[in-house]
């Protein structure tokens with residue numbers, strides 16, 4: 022093995038021993054892909070990364086796509102999304118959490134999960150690091166699955182879970198709403214953010230990863246709504262809610278998490294079919310720029326639920 026691999030706290034690994042600006046050999050590319058499959062979350066530090074090298078590097082892991090969110094794209098590099106804290110726009114992303122106003126705080130989720138066809142993965146690179154806060158959390162739902170007891174694993178084989186798209190955080194059933202107040206400008210319906218009205222989507226509670234074959238607990242608290250026909254799995258509606266509450270608590274255990282405090286030159290790749298992520302957000306007025314590239318999800322993992 023040519024690359025150096027060291028574990029991060031709890032989940033994921035840091036990978037070094039290559040230069041992103043040199044052409045990567047097929048051997049190194051294969052090693053990077055196999056580390057991604059094995060660990061799900063890869064951190065790279067101290068690379069001299071420009072947009073071109075980030076895009077080129079991202080292609081090692083699959084075809085790139087345009088993220089449908091209204092983000093700023095670059096004319097020169099259409100595969101690159103620039104997430105910029107802009108004083109004009111940040112008011113729409115501001116809300117109050119336990120008395121503190123925060124911008125772009127995000128609950129645990131997988132990207133495009135609500136469409137049934139999540140992205141395969143993504144790479145974030147910190148270009149301007151927030152002076153405080155602004156952590157990105159990653160949660161390994163394969164490890165979360167492995168840690169379940171056998172009885173729960175068997176029960177989950179019989180269950181599908183529904184995700185229901187909503188713009189208003191207070192409508193989400195399994196996020197922590199204690200001390201939460203939406204902002205004055207928080208979007209209230211999908212069209213406020215140029216989103217369509219997404220139908221509900223159901224996933225098996227345990228998804229077998231299409232590439233690695235690893236089992237993934239398909240529970241992330243953002244937009245999690247209900248269990249499909251719980252009685253078919255021998256559960257009352259009350260037991261179904263209790264089960265989802267218990268599973269969400271399980272995914273919140275720090276042993277499945279890595280929270281990244283950004284430094285200059287850091288870049289993180291994650292497997293969006295396996296790992297959930299979240300953002301702790303920044304205080305209003307914080308300068309921050311992230312460059313993102315997204316790897317297309319070419320498999321449909323969920324199904325649209327007809328009413």
Ligand SMILES: [Fe+2]
Nearest residue numbers: 130131132298
């Ligand atoms: Fe995300």
